[in-house]
Amino acid sequence: MGRCATKKSRIEPQDWRPVGVAGLEEAAEAAVRSEKNSIVVAGPGSGKTELLAQRADYLLRTGICPDPKRILAISFKRDAAKNLRERVADRLPENLAERFDSWTYAAFDKQIVDRFRLAIPECWRPPTDYSIDFYEIGDRTASSIIQREASALGVGPAGYSQIKPIAWFREQFLQRLPVDPSDLAAGSLEDRIVVAAWRRYLSPKRPILSFGMISRLAELLVRANPQLLSALRSTYSHVFLDEFQDTTDLQYDFVRTSFHESKSILTAVGDTKQCIMTWAGALAGVTRQFADEYRAEPHLLRCNFRSEPELIAIIGSLAKQIEPYAVTPIHGLGKQHGEGECRVFEFADDEAEANAIAEVLTQTIEIDGISPRDVCVICRQQVSKYSDSLSTAMRARTAAVQVRDESQLQDLLSEPVVTILLDAFQVATSRTAQPVAWERLQKTLSQTTYGNTDKVVMRRNSLLSTTIEKLAVSLPGCEATGRGVGSQLLEVVKAFGVDAIKLNHEPYRQGDFFKKTLQDLATELLKRYGDKPTQSRDWTHVLSDLMGETSIPIMTIHKSKGLEYHTVVFLGLEDAAFGNLSDPDGEGNNFFVAMSRAKKRVLFTFAKNRFGRTQKRDKVEAFYGWLRVAGVPIEDGSKVKFSSRIWTY
Numbered sequence: 001m002g003r004c005a006t007k008k009s010r011i012e013p014q015d016w017r018p019v020g021v022a023g024l025e026e027a028a029e030a031a032v033r034s035e036k037n038s039i040v041v042a043g044p045g046s047g048k049t050e051l052l053a054q055r056a057d058y059l060l061r062t063g064i065c066p067d068p069k070r071i072l073a074i075s076f077k078r079d080a081a082k083n084l085r086e087r088v089a090d091r092l093p094e095n096l097a098e099r100f101d102s103w104t105y106a107a108f109d110k111q112i113v114d115r116f117r118l119a120i121p122e123c124w125r126p127p128t129d130y131s132i133d134f135y136e137i138g139d140r141t142a143s144s145i146i147q148r149e150a151s152a153l154g155v156g157p158a159g160y161s162q163i164k165p166i167a168w169f170r171e172q173f174l175q176r177l178p179v180d181p182s183d184l185a186a187g188s189l190e191d192r193i194v195v196a197a198w199r200r201y202l203s204p205k206r207p208i209l210s211f212g213m214i215s216r217l218a219e220l221l222v223r224a225n226p227q228l229l230s231a232l233r234s235t236y237s238h239v240f241l242d243e244f245q246d247t248t249d250l251q252y253d254f255v256r257t258s259f260h261e262s263k264s265i266l267t268a269v270g271d272t273k274q275c276i277m278t279w280a281g282a283l284a285g286v287t288r289q290f291a292d293e294y295r296a297e298p299h300l301l302r303c304n305f306r307s308e309p310e311l312i313a314i315i316g317s318l319a320k321q322i323e324p325y326a327v328t329p330i331h332g333l334g335k336q337h338g339e340g341e342c343r344v345f346e347f348a349d350d351e352a353e354a355n356a357i358a359e360v361l362t363q364t365i366e367i368d369g370i371s372p373r374d375v376c377v378i379c380r381q382q383v384s385k386y387s388d389s390l391s392t393a394m395r396a397r398t399a400a401v402q403v404r405d406e407s408q409l410q411d412l413l414s415e416p417v418v419t420i421l422l423d424a425f426q427v428a429t430s431r432t433a434q435p436v437a438w439e440r441l442q443k444t445l446s447q448t449t450y451g452n453t454d455k456v457v458m459r460r461n462s463l464l465s466t467t468i469e470k471l472a473v474s475l476p477g478c479e480a481t482g483r484g485v486g487s488q489l490l491e492v493v494k495a496f497g498v499d500a501i502k503l504n505h506e507p508y509r510q511g512d513f514f515k516k517t518l519q520d521l522a523t524e525l526l527k528r529y530g531d532k533p534t535q536s537r538d539w540t541h542v543l544s545d546l547m548g549e550t551s552i553p554i555m556t557i558h559k560s561k562g563l564e565y566h567t568v569v570f571l572g573l574e575d576a577a578f579g580n581l582s583d584p585d586g587e588g589n590n591f592f593v594a595m596s597r598a599k600k601r602v603l604f605t606f607a608k609n610r611f612g613r614t615q616k617r618d619k620v621e622a623f624y625g626w627l628r629v630a631g632v633p634i635e636d637g638s639k640v641k642f643s644s645r646i647w648t649y
């Protein structure tokens with residue numbers, strides 16, 4: 001993908017061509033060039049994220065999004081927001097890319113609340129030092145809130161016993177907040193409890209907000225302040241909504257208050273693997289609602305650019321079994337045959353499973369030469385529990401590659417300040433040139449300091465070189481203590497300018513998030529560095545370990561969304577792994593997500609005995625049925641020689 005470093009003049013829409021890809025399918029190109037609200041529905045690997053990056057390129061290069069207007073992209077996960085931001089930054093000149101804002105819903109809501117806190121009606125205004133509750137309230141907490149607040153209002157159990165806690169929480173506590181709470185305060189007992197509970201959460205003594213509450217405050221803020229609303233609308237001429245099928249009521253409501261019936265043009269992209277019906281052209285749920293309310297033009301994509309034709313055929317078969325009218329997906333570049341494979345193995349127990357899969361993973365890396373980062377192990381839930389035997393089996397086979405739970409590190413490594421720091425550490429400690437990291441650092445520094453005259457650029461380059469040199473000198477003798485590593489991080493951050501970094505990344509301006517991110521990074525570095533004797537401390541190794549260059553990621557299905565790998569192993573296609581399957585459609589979609597992450601190979605496993613207990617597959621039988629019809633039989637793992645190059649009977 002060509003990096004465009006120079007300022008280019010505006011191009012005419014008819015002269016614009018997709019950047020970095022051979023082409024786009026017709027429906028995708030229509031969505032990229034659309035002048036109306038639109039909803040793009042497409043299967044896995046169809047290039048939805050790519051389409052948004054291309055649309056940003058189109059709108060900014062042609063001036064259809066004219067300076068000083070901006071594009072707002074909202075995603076669900078931090079790494080998805082980062083991925084989109086990077087794709088746009090990679091292909092556009094800086095002066096254009098800087099008008100592309102890529103946020104998660106949570107971060108966007110929070111920065112609105114924090115920046116415009118004083119415009120929140122006083123009765124709902126949180127103190128500045130509120131903490132975040134990362135978990136939404138569950139049944140038990142809701143129940144105790146109701147009990148506590150009802151008692152405080154002088155109502156006994158007979159008065160509140162009929163209130164269903166979780167329904168109260170979802171439908172009433174998280175309802176739209178009225179500008180004036182007196183209506184609620186004078187309303188039903190449920191409403192009075194809502195007001196009392198909010199007051200307690202907002203109280204200066206121990207203010208604490210969940211992301212659901214922050215979303216509600218952001219919506220209220222925009223609704224209650226016409227000037228803010230109009231500023232938001234005139235700032236963002238175009239709005240992108242990623243993974244739209246997953247939008248919650250609260251998020252939908254915030255978008256509606258902010259942009260419905262405005263001049264801002266909305267592009268929502270949704271994924272049929274979450275909502276199979278849409279593939280047939282029958283929009284469903286929130287997708288349907290959006291199409292109706294925003295008079296959005298639908299664009300249905302059918303290409304898959306990710307997977308080999310054999311996997312696309314299986315994905316298409318599964319879709320058709322679920323929805324007979326589903327469009328058959330085709331390979332994006334017209335390939336008819338490839339090396340894709342999908343296999344299901346049954347093992348006597350998790351130990352046999354671990355040995356076989358460890359063998360497969362080792363071969364994939366050591367013989368096929370696939371990078372550990374291009375291989376992934378997925379579990380439905382409880383990653384460390386499900387992958388425990390596999391970790392042991394891998395350790396017994398090779399010291400070079402391990403499997404690693406990605407859940408905690410994924411978010412930390414997506415942080416912009418962490419990217420700066422790891423790039424700086426990498427350039428300072430690597431024995432070879434690191435042009436990509438160096439260029440990224442230069443670019444970041446140019447965003448945090450002003451001016452582009454030769455003198456300013458020279459001064460910037462000299463500052464960067466000095467910072468890196470200092471770091472290169474200090475790191476080898478760095479104390480193996482939090483203070484030692486932490487102070488090196490601080491030195492780099494200071495060179496880039498703490499305020500400037502915060503100015504460019506809104507979430508760092510709030511609370512102690514910036515400090516905590518640096519602390520978390522120091523802890524992770526220290527874990528890998530501090531336990532070795534001084535002479536054998538090797539920063540290159542520490543960094544590659546932290547960035548996971550030598551480890552195979554293990555993650556939940558949820559974390560795997562939006563990602564792709566050469567080989568995917570799904571451990572435990574079993575009833576217990578899928579919980580109580582109270583939502584079979586949702587679990588079917590989860591299965592679909594896991595299946596569609598693979599470019600070349602996807603393996604599913606079933607262990608008859610796991611954690612010393614017999615496993616069943618009655619509830620997940622539908623998934624096995626889909627696979628059988630798609631031509632994927634269940635194989636007896638004990639009869640397969642996994643140690644041979646080609647797994648034979």
Ligand SMILES: Nc1ncnc2c1ncn2[C@@H]1O[C@H](COP(=O)(O)OP(=O)(O)OP(=O)(O)O)[C@@H](O)[C@H]1O
Nearest residue numbers: 021023024044045046047048049050305306562563
């Ligand atoms: N027009 C295109 N030509 C060639 N390759 C493409 C094109 N569009 C996307 N790709 C590639 O196909 C893969 C899938 O693209 P992308 O991640 O954008 O798909 P997606 O629809 O967002 O996927 P999913 O929702 O399944 O995670 C990526 O490797 C991407 O680089």
